[in-house]
Amino acid sequence: MERVMILDTTLRDGTQGEGISLTVADKLRIAKKLDELGIAYIEGGFPGANPKDQEFFESAKKKLHLKHAKLTAFGSTRRPGVAAETDEGLRVLLDSQAPVVTLVGKAWDFHVREALRVTLEENLQMISDSVAYLKRQGREVIFDAEHFFDGYRHNPDYALATLTAAADAGVDWVTLCDTNGGTLPHQISEIVRVVVATLSVPVGIHTHNDCELAVANSLTAVRNGVTMVHGTINGIGERCGNANLASVIPNLELKLEKRCLPSSDHLVHLTEIARFIGEIANLVPHSYQPFVGHSAFAHKGGIHVSAISRNPETYEHIRPELVGNTRRILVSELSGVSNLQHRAEEFGVDVRDRKEEMRQLLGEIKELEYQGYQFEGAEASQELLFLKRFGQYESFFDVAAMRVEATMLDDDAMHSEAIVKLLVGGQSVHTVAEGNGPVNALDSALRKALTPFYPIIETMHLTDYKVRVLDEKDATAAKVRVLIESTNGFDVWRTIGVSENVIEASWEALVDSVMYFLLRVVRKDGAAEVS
């Protein structure tokens, strides 16, 4: 298998993404993970442009022990009219002590004149001097030709001349950058072919996703002779982001049969590492993300599901395990009895010879979904439905009454209070509690009522609460759907409630959450009995 080198610029170009801000500690953690995945080059930052990146390289010297990757510092060619040896930016790059330097320079004549305001000849000299100087200092040097494809379309000779200037000065790699992200795959392949045929040094590609083509452009470039791909994990970066390495890497390894990680054992860490980096960057998880997303191997359609259980290859382009992801079967109004059977097995409910009940349950689920329930995000509520229908449900408490009050008096502050009346083990329990808001108050009152009977409830808590209004045209009289996520530190479960009344919907999801905890989570370890 041919080798393709991966340069990850999550820590540099990735941080240009709107809303992305990484601390030095974050950057160190991400770099370790990228190394674990087996990335060849980790571009750690632009030390000349901001002090945080200088600090990162400083810390990296002491704390970052890379096994596979070479740490790379990013900077510009020397300023006009200055010797490379005395250029401040180049000095900072050398000071970073990164063994590799990515040097960005202009390849579009228009930008040389308009932005740099120097002659075309001086720009070539800036590239040549800077590369030669860094090489003399023992660095591996990658030349990033900014706006290369736009430049090539306007003045191909000059764009090529910038690459030749770098090559003649001893550069190790040149990278063709589609800085504006506007180039299409057929244009990429035409131009890459010319460059690879012209140059004697290896060529890389750096694409942006403004046309949703960054991954395709990277693959096309590789098919036309490029041997280094730049990108970021999850595709974060300025505007629409960079080429998403979480898609580029499996495509190269599994589809184009290129080796870009040290061995075939590394790819299985992809999903975990992509999600880890997403968490650190505080991105909303992109559930539909190819290869690594939570939904990437989730099957919802009924026809698909019956075929999948017989032969997974028929509806999956790769086995999810190859990238460390998992197959998921979803139950919804679009699904058939075979989806339910599959779920029942997962829930440990024996449904053999109970076809009629299965059909009734499917009808019930479809009816509930029609009303606005959505069980694919609320597996615990769904499991309770199964248990009820198949006689395996047991109620740990009954709700006799519930009341919530939200009051604003002269002090302009809101006060929320909830009262619940339950029947627990034959006893009537009546509690009241306050909260930040009405739902928080309800949660507190419910726990107050149940804790004396089931002290284990103190080990569970809610971790997520989502509200969506269905049928928004009806405005404040419309139905809402509430999703609640809970955990005891080990297990995580999700429940749902739907009502025209946000309090009722929240209450329904709350009660399901506690019931599920007592019935299923606790039971796994030992019985939850009235104490």
Added chain:
Amino acid sequence: MERVMILDTTLRDGTQGEGISLTVADKLRIAKKLDELGIAYIEGGFPGANPKDQEFFESAKKKLHLKHAKLTAFGSTRRPGVAAETDEGLRVLLDSQAPVVTLVGKAWDFHVREALRVTLEENLQMISDSVAYLKRQGREVIFDAEHFFDGYRHNPDYALATLTAAADAGVDWVTLCDTNGGTLPHQISEIVRVVVATLSVPVGIHTHNDCELAVANSLTAVRNGVTMVHGTINGIGERCGNANLASVIPNLELKLEKRCLPSSDHLVHLTEIARFIGEIANLVPHSYQPFVGHSAFAHKGGIHVSAISRNPETYEHIRPELVGNTRRILVSELSGVSNLQHRAEEFGVDVRDRKEEMRQLLGEIKELEYQGYQFEGAEASQELLFLKRFGQYESFFDVAAMRVEATMLDDDAMHSEAIVKLLVGGQSVHTVAEGNGPVNALDSALRKALTPFYPIIETMHLTDYKVRVLDEKDATAAKVRVLIESTNGFDVWRTIGVSENVIEASWEALVDSVMYFLLRVVRKDGAAEVS
């Protein structure tokens, strides 16, 4: 310009996406918007598979008056061993009265044997019979060849034979489906070229995004002779989704110079419509989304800003206005003030020589946005802020107290009641009202209190109510953002509230809505005075 037809399957394949669940009303609203954009075919659903889709086609007959699009119903070829005339699925398709039918059939010999469990010959007959029957009934018929590319790789002759069976039976289009989303662009182009050269009917493409290549695969297919592209707005769909039409369409129109919307005037609605559909599907807005995302044309400050204003083309692959998006420049505090000046002019507030107040207002807005307010979707609340800061605000009523109760007693039904105490024109007004839920009750009590003083309030009502939980990790103690949309039949305005308490946030947005109505909407026509 050559024509490429767009088939949007947001309402069918899009609803296979995890977490996507659309009501019939949602589907009708989306269909209207797609028609407004100028989509040629709107695939409305799979009426044979679920009752909601049947209801959609039923409602569409009465309520959906399409200007550009043809409504399309999706279904399967007839079952094995049954005459097309007596097949239940085909009957439901005809009953839908959709003028166009998309008929999915097997193109991979393996699936014919494994999933359908019929002979290869019978599958061809099923395709042929079903197409011929629907054509005799006067429908336009599109044949979706499922798993076409996988099928072609395993048995090219048979895959082509399924297309020929459809063509010979009089089909209008055949669609090559990359059902598993595993095919790469170079494979797509090779196979499409063969198909287009072989067949006499026009060919379409239907791709999935499992390799992050759905858009590239669609464009490649068009460059090789395909004249219909299937996809969904924002790329929603099963697993990793379908080809994202919000990227396919501008790429085709602006980059490949194909005409896929009725005229060049339609593309400017793309951003608005993509965001509208995202809202209805309750997707978390994908800020980095190409073409239509909030960050798609966001530029950093510094040197770039002045260069951008001199010559935007050099830093943007297209002008954002072409797709109805806007350029955003990361604002320094100074340019922030100039942005506000622009807003002030729109609001008709004179801010000349009031630099200090402008600076204070900017600080206030930044602080509120930090807390979770988002004025882009709540211009009316923002306008009220301006009016307050510049002394042009007038309060039509003051809130003295407010209380909401939601109660569930033995009957298991929820009762909601709200009490408000206002000061109106020096008078204290105390009202109570019931509602479907607590917010609805509040709305009623507020109107009851104000109507005697401002009868014109009867002419306004709320049209939308949205809740989003911010910082979801804090669960029921987290902050929520409420957005309310109101109208008097002519004007539409939106207001916002943010609080840890959903009742308080709703109340804030409600009060702003009524205040804005009295202060700005009514004042345009005639004074709203205490009567």
